[in-house]
């Protein structure tokens with residue numbers, strides 16, 4: 001089965017009608033020839049950063065295209081996935097009219113961006129084992145539902161959803177399905193990037209913030225049909241990815257072996273942490289994790305969260321989320337950090 005969609009028809013009329021800003025640097029395509037750049041009112045004296053970045057990040061996209069086995073025209077880069085989530089809503093969802101569909105418990109920024117953009121959120125909670133309720137998701141989507149957000153592995157639960165369930169949603173829904181693969185490197189397997197040729201309504205998000213170790217650089221990637229990428233290019237801020245961040249990504253790609261061994265270490269540490277946490281009595285449940293964090297259920301999350309803070313350890317308390325009562329979400333740290341966490345739990349266990 002395939003799904004091709006009319007991206008023009010999905011795009012907000014205001015966005016279709018507008019003219020994109022043409023930045024000085026977007027009118028000139030870099031070539032090997034040495035050019036005298038007098039087009040952007042920059043300071044001509046070299047600081048390493050006195051020139052604007054390439055607005056289209058051409059070189060970086062070419063490099064990423066090879067890594068991800070897609071065409072550069074399928075890639076959009078932004079200031080973290082957060083920017084991409086917001087731009088998708090700006091491009092395709094009409095404020096006060098359209099809605100997005102979420103599958104709680106889920107990543108909080110979808111709701112925040114929806115609120116910012118004046119969009120209602122339809123919620124179809126996960127079912128037992130934190131799994132997608134595929135039939136209900138398709139049943140709840142209306143004419144006004146423009147986008148469904150599915151993070152896999154999911155945050156805060158940590159589990160991956162079966163790809164066949166996500167594909168059933170992609171195949172059955174006429175709007176955009178945003179498959180957020182922020183934690184993909186921690187449980188490599190099929191990626192929705194492989195569906196782009198057949199399903200034009202898929203947008204895949206990945207990030208340099210998690211396994212790639214560049215949360216401070218703020219670099220997010222969207223992979224989608226070139227028509228979708230075209231709309232995002234039209235509405236983005238001209239220089240939305242700065243020179244330093246692009247350089248940091250090149251450096252990290254040059255050191256892919258280091259990233260891979262860090263991921264292996266984190267996974268090994270996750271195993272150690274889970275085996276130690278199992279022995280802590282105040283921990284009632286450990287949910288299966290395909291990511292670099294674990295969700296645990298404790299006797300009293302508010303109390304344990306505060307006690308950990310007192311001991312200098314910060315975890316996340318997602319207990320106000322659907323089906324997450326008395327849970328804590330814990331990122332996998334270094335061996336020493338994880339050991340400190342276990343030691344802290346042991347003192348609380350007495």
Ligand SMILES: Cc1ncc(COP(=O)(O)O)c(C=O)c1O
Nearest residue numbers: 080081082107151155182207209
């Ligand atoms: C599912 C998911 N998507 C996206 C992000 C944010 O990624 P970025 O740092 O690229 O904005 C997070 C961060 O916690 C996340 O859990």
